[in-house]
Amino acid sequence: MIDDLLRLTNVPLGGSVLDIGCGTGKSSEPFAKRGFVVTALDPGANMLAVCKKRLAAYANVTFEQASFESWSADGRGFDLVISGTAFHWVESSARSKLLEVARRRGALGIFWHTYLNGRNPFFEQLDRIYKAHAPTLYVSDLAASQELADREKEEQALSLEGFSDWRVIRYYDNIRYDAEGYVNLLRTWSTHADLSQSFYEAVGLAIHETGGSIEKPIRTTLCVGLRP
Numbered sequence: 023m024i025d026d027l028l029r030l031t032n033v034p035l036g037g038s039v040l041d042i043g044c045g046t047g048k049s050s051e052p053f054a055k056r057g058f059v060v061t062a063l064d065p066g067a068n069m070l071a072v073c074k075k076r077l078a079a080y081a082n083v084t085f086e087q088a089s090f091e092s093w094s095a096d097g098r099g100f101d102l103v104i105s106g107t108a109f110h111w112v113e114s115s116a117r118s119k120l121l122e123v124a125r126r127r128g129a130l131g132i133f134w135h136t137y138l139n140g141r142n143p144f145f146e147q148l149d150r151i152y153k154a155h156a157p158t159l160y161v162s163d164l165a166a167s168q169e170l171a172d173r174e175k176e177e178q179a180l181s182l183e184g185f186s187d188w189r190v191i192r193y194y195d196n197i198r199y200d201a202e203g204y205v206n207l208l209r210t211w212s213t214h215a216d217l218s219q220s221f222y223e224a225v226g227l228a229i230h231e232t233g234g235s236i237e238k239p240i241r242t243t244l245c246v247g248l249r250p
Contacts, residue, residue: 023133023193023244024052027104030189030246031129033058037101040123042090043108047073049133053104054080061100065089091116099125107134110175121184121249130247132179136168137207138239140196144232151228155221159213172243185247193242201229204236 033039036057041050044062046069054060060083064070070087077083086093090112103124105112109132124130139145152160161167180188199207205222208214229236 023191023242024056026191027102027131027133027244027246028056031102031131031248033102033129038099040100040103042103042105043111044073044085045069045106045108047076049104049106050083051077053102054083057082058102060084061086061098063088063090063093090119095123099123099128101125101128102131103128104131104133106132109134109179117182118184120182124185124249126249128249130182130185130249131244133242133244134175136172136241136243138168138241139164140237140239142232142236144228144236147228147232148225151221151224155224156214156217159217172241176243176245179245179247182247185249187248189244189246191244191246193244195240195242196237197240198235198237199229200235201226204229204238 036059038059038061039050039053040061040063041053042063044050044064045066047062050060050062050073054077060077060080062070062073062077062083062085064073065088067087070085074085100123103120120130139148149160149164176190180190205226208217208222208225
C-alpha cells in the first residue's frame with residue numbers, strides 16, 4: 023500500500039511527510055525507513071511515547087503532541103499528508119486546514135482498516151456473543167453495514183476541498199489471532215470501550231473452543247488525492 027501511495031503521489035525521495043494521528047508509529051515507520059522526513063503528530067502522550075520508542079533509531083522523525091485541530095504548522099508545508107485509521111477523529115471544521123499544510127503539488131493519503139467476518143463457524147458464534155453481550159453493536163448483516171460505512175468514509179475523503187485526481191484502492195489480507203491477541207485488539211476499538219468483561223471473556227472462550235486461534239479477514243482502504 024505504501025509503495026502504491028508513493029507511486030500515485032510522486033513524492034520526492036527525502037520529501038516531508040506529516041502523519042496525523044500517528045499513534046504507536048505503525049504508519050510513520052515505513053516512511054521513516056524509506057528516508058522521508060516525518061513529523062509524527064498525536065494528541066496522546068502515551069501513544070506518542072510508544073511511537074518515540076519504536077522510531078528512536080530514525081533521526082529523520084520528529085514528534086509533536088497535539089490534536090490536528092490545535093496544532094500549528096508554523097508555516098511548514100508537507101509534500102505528503104497521511105492519516106492512518108485516525109482521520110475520523112479530525113473534526114470536520116478543521117479539515118480545511120489540510121490545505122494549509124499540504125504543499126502545492128503535494129498529496130493527501132487517508133487509509134483505514136475494516137475487520138471482516140470470515141467463513142469459520144467462530145464468526146457465527148461471535149455474532150451471537152454480540153447479540154447477547156453488546157446488542158447495540160450487533161447488526162444482522164455485518165458485511166452490508168461495513169460496506170456502507172466504508173463508502174461513507176470514502177465519500178468524506180473525496181469531498182475534501184482543494185484536492186483532486188482521487189484514487190481509491192482496496193487491499194485484502196488475513197491476520198491470525200490467538201484469544202489474547204484478538205481480545206486485546208477489540209479493547210483498542212473506541213466502539214468497544216464500555217463493553218463488559220463478560221463480553222471479552224465470552225469472545226476469548228469461543229476462540230479457545232475453536233482451536234485457540236482464528237484467521238480474521240481485513241480490508242484496507244486507501245484514498246489518495248493530489249493538491250494542484
